[in-house]
Amino acid sequence: MAQLESGKPHSLKEIFCGENDKIIVPDLQRDYCWGDHIPSNSTETLVSSFMDSLLKLDRSRDITMGLIYGYYDKELTPNHLQLCDGQQRLTTLFLILGVLNRKAGDDRYKDILISNFELEEDDKEPHLLYGIRESSLYFLSDLTIYYFLNSNLSLSDLDKQPWFLNSYNNDPTIISIKCAIETIEAKLASNDDNEKPDIYSFGDFLIERLKFLFYDMNNRLNGEETFVVINTTGEPLTANQNLKPLIIKENESYTREEQTENGQAIIHTTAEDWETMETWFWQKRHRNDSDTSTEGMLAFFHCVRILENDTEEGWHKHMETENDDFPLTIPMERIWEWFYSYKRLYELNYKRLTTPNIRYPESRKHYTQKDLYALLPSMEYCRKYPDATEQEIQRIYHLFSNMSRYRDTNRSSQKESLRVPAFRAYRLIRETECRDVLSLLGNQDFNVEEERQKMIFIQRNSPTPELRMEIEELFAKAESFPIYKGRIATLVSWSEDSLDRLRYLYGKIKEWWIDCDNQNRVRQALLANKTPGYPAARTNSNRTLCTDEEWSQLFERQGEHIVKLLDEGNLDTIIEKYKDPTSPYFPLINDISYLNFAQKQNIRILPQEVIELMEKKTGSGNYIIFHKCEVFRKNTINSDNWTGLNVWPDRDGNVTYFYTQSIKYNLTLDMRIDWNGYRIIAHLDREPAKKSLDTTILKEQGFIQEKGIWSFPYLTDPIEAKHKYIDITKAIEATL
Template sequence: MILESGNNYKICQIFCGDNNKIMIPDLQRDYCWGNPENNLVKGFVDGLLEMNHNQSITMGLIYGYYNKYMPEHLQLCDGQQRLTTLFIIIGVLNRKLGFMKYANLLMSSFEFNCDDQEPYLQYAIRESSLYFLSDLTVNYFLKKGLETVEDISKQPWFLNEYCVDPTVNSIINAIETIECCLENKSDEELASLGDFISTKLDFLFYDMGNRENGEETFVIINTTGEPLSATQNLKPLIIEANHAIVPEVAKLWEEMETWFWRNRRHETEYPHTSDEGMDCFLNLVRLLHCDTEEESYGTIENTDKFPHKEISFTEIYDDFLVYSRLYEMDFSERFDKSIRYPSKQKFYQQDRIYAILPTIRYCLRFRNADDENIKRIYHLFSNMARYRDTNRYKDNRTGKQYSPIFRATEMVEMMSDADCLSLMTILADRIENVEEPIKLKFISLYKDSPDERKKVEILLSEAENHDVFNGQVGNVIEWCNMDKEMFAHYYYIFATRWNVGDFEKMDILRRALLTRNMEDYPIRLSQHFYNFGNKDTWLNIIKLNSKEIGIFLDDARSLQSMIDDFEDTNSKWYIFVKKPSLMQFSEYKNAYIYDQVVVDMKKERTSSDYKITYQDTAYSKNILASNAGKWSWIWANENCIWSDNNIYNLTLDYFMRPDGYQIVLWEGKHPNLKTYPYYEQIGALGLTKIDTGDWAGRWITPLITDANTAKNAYREIAKRIDEDKPLIPIEQ
């Protein structure tokens, strides 16, 4: 079968026919996937085993060309490693399943019985590779006789020159790996894998034209309308634009593809392609080579086209060498994320690019920088990305476009030397980076002692990683007065007290902080709305009260002792300090404070639960609303709790005064609702009607001194009204 450009082909259509062959021409490199130091075969086989064997999967693109001298032999220029590995897997499966099941995918019966016994795959990169694959296919994959792969090198057909052929050695290692992967598989599982490989794996073929005068033609004309991936489209364009300057461009590009294959995603949905990693990397390259902030802004938005004419392959390959080095570095010592391309998005998010891109720029600028200095730069920008906005933005007033990513790489270009301390002044000149100059100044005090400097850096990193600080530890530096031992001291106490994973201890901390009577704790969110500290507000609370928090950390008493010692009954927080249930009830640690009345919020919004507390008495928001929905949730303001009836134009107030409680029922707040027909009979419930003054027409109870009695009366009045019948019995 002659493959036609733009069509998909299965393995059983690629390895077929009496005279058809897939040739690996001498322009290609050796087969390398089986090399022990870079063995990609195991991951490839494991990926195939994990796939859904009932579902067809496109394995990507293969390029090749036919020439007039061997019109039935496809000269393969891309896809060599994958097709070779699949051919070897088929050979191993054929051995394991009786030497006949997949023989027709290895060699045609005509070749085997009537011709030169040449397999479908021909390795023409050198004569020894060509002969070996033919000998191997016939004597190991198609015939019985050899027990193990170790016996191959002992056969009379195994020539001495095979021993030094890298392709031969890689193929033998690949066989060993494949046989190990399939060792415990049943015949049914082996047949499932073989049928899947032969009938479900598709390759998209593109004809590259021909090879004349030793030059490859790498221009692909897409006449079918079949879409290619970004890297499939880009590869021939890059090679065409650069092969005159960089003769090894095709092999170097394949080196990059091989690296991205080794570091590919391992989800079962995409276990077979390196495109995602390559696309992600090339997007970084595009951003790295932007000349202006506006260009960077637009590049973040437009990720469709790679400027292959503007960015040379040499630049791409230099960037790749740096990126692959960074990708394999361990950044965990400073609590930084490893550089791994994202599993759920097509490209890195802008906060990740903000850390990665300036680090690549740094490595390109300071090519002799050691790992320690690289990790320092990466940490600095990773840490800034924790707390500052790294997304591009546009000034709607001026129309100017801003790219924090571009500005980050720009700062690296301004460095006077490879030490990140040279960023101290540069960062200080940029208002948005107020944290890092303080830390760099602190580190610089220890720059003459590498060991002491690293201890300070690791200590700072540990503190930055704390959930509360989220990268910003300027307050700890302020408390310690730039002394390393004191920094460790304050941070240890802080981390012990701000144990955010222990909810019970955090509530004790909040109550202890209330004993300090700090001006900005709890933090005021609006006129009456306060927060006692949660993951979103702790850092702001600490910054607003930095000096007082430092004094708080110096207090040697236990938190419980601070609570027990607090006797300021005039403090509006006294009830929270002394009554732990209030703090425990609130998940988001929010409350509305109206003088002595507290609305303790379960979460952020009133649609969630809350309770109202006055002195030692709590009132559920559903105290009246539970009556068949006839009363709305109660709410408070200053010294009053109230609820509106949802059917009648009635409002029920509950006034709380130092000398007692008084309930008031009145109408008129919601004139659109029905008039309560028994309003004039309210006196039967123990209320008195007011005839004059501002409260004329309202019904009130006498002053009730006991809170529980008043609470029950409030509920009972609502209940009687809900009965919706005369309050005074009708005389017989």
């Protein structure tokens, strides 16, 4: 049959037939993917569900599977159908018939796969040709000859055959085809014990009863346009997959010349370069359920869309991720240029500067604005300086990646004045006059003092490339410390423009804060040494023993004192040297378990040097109270009959109260701590709904009533006051 008739149904026997008739999947089509796992189900594939439905069909009647679209090039290849839609179904059916031919054992379906003319006299091309890329084209031909027509070869041995090229391993269509065949063979093996009569019945049904309605698109232009329409109204395609035929059409005159190692010039077309990009993105995929090149290409095209704008307004607009429309006015030359830049960045290892390697987002389609802040100016750098060395690229990307740790990288909202930090970073690179990152020092717009300070240090202390690399690596390691989060200006200033001093201080900070088993040893040293401003103030009485985020603030405020302490050397020596039993912090200095208790480093300094150490963020949870080295815990008082030991400061700022309330009686028991000592007071009127307490018990405990207030005489010793307070609560408990 020379050509399929438009508007009429055709069986597979009519579609795959003729001496030189071919069904061609052209380069504008996407990869075969029905062998891939469905994203919503990691164990299911489209081939699997397709096979299940085919095996359940009534084989006694004709079944129309739907439409296929295509066109014939009536001048060049009048018998070759260029397929515009339907390639996934037809390819899967071709593979099924190939497997059935193997299992039948008598080449029953050989003529569906390949003509005798092709097999014996011509190029051995099967009836289905994959024109997406050369490797796909060659593989399907090899698969037909060496596998579908040879029942002795197993699927697992395909990649061991001499005809199996290395390029086959990286072709997404080939990988999906192999997965599809594995699924097909498993389905057929479980069908009626794989008896030949059933193989014949199923195969004959497929080639004779299964039909497709063909629609002739007349020419390539209509085919490409229909391809876009069909795949956005039928089986959903991404914006990237729809973009391919449009870009190819817009850039028909595009060519790119490449010189081989032996000096031979190779000319690449838009379709070839697009294929190169697709293959690269597929190789860099996350290898999750999606298993396609689409996810990475979408993130890349979003970058290109932004970079092709010259204004901050344009960047602000194209940062938007809701709309993936790609301007067709961007020529293929620029797309390729950006791809080359992106590829260089992506493939580079940034371990030397302890910077995470670039990886497109796994849980979203686009890079975050924080990612773009580092990525976009670096892409511009690679585009502007294609001969830049790996070290030079590492320096640029590390610079902006580090800045993104501590700077606001988000574009302004509609209510704010226009601001796109990534654009301003990109503009710095666009205006550079040489490849060295240190050249940014000559740009007045580069006003980030944190980074300028580091660059000046490098400039002054690196007479050799080796010394420069050492300084860069020391800086990068320090920036990665949780206590710095990218900001090491204090370390640089403490080094006083001396590399030896930098090495020493870096080593001490790493020893004390990073390599130590417990930072609480550092906290003990600071408390023992009476470091000014430590514990650091938060609000009013609230202080902090410093979390990772707060150390750098202490360094900024108390740098001179911290450096002196670092110069003293050993933490244990410092703690023993400065330990003072009269310090309100002595219990914490003497017993590290108290500091271990404070998981969030929260502490309150109350009047009369009462210390409240909180386990979590607030005092509403568990806490420990210290006064004159005596320890008071929340459960010091029996919580079955009392509300536990609580603490609050008086408004005048000179008095702190410990207090507890009886569960049964109208009784609040205070311990007032002031300049005179400890005074225990009983309040009998704060909870009138509760039972009144017989004051006889108070008299027996030594309370005196003056002006309506029941109180115990002042005590000056904290241990005595603590035990008396406990004894009073126990005596009252005995009356219950």
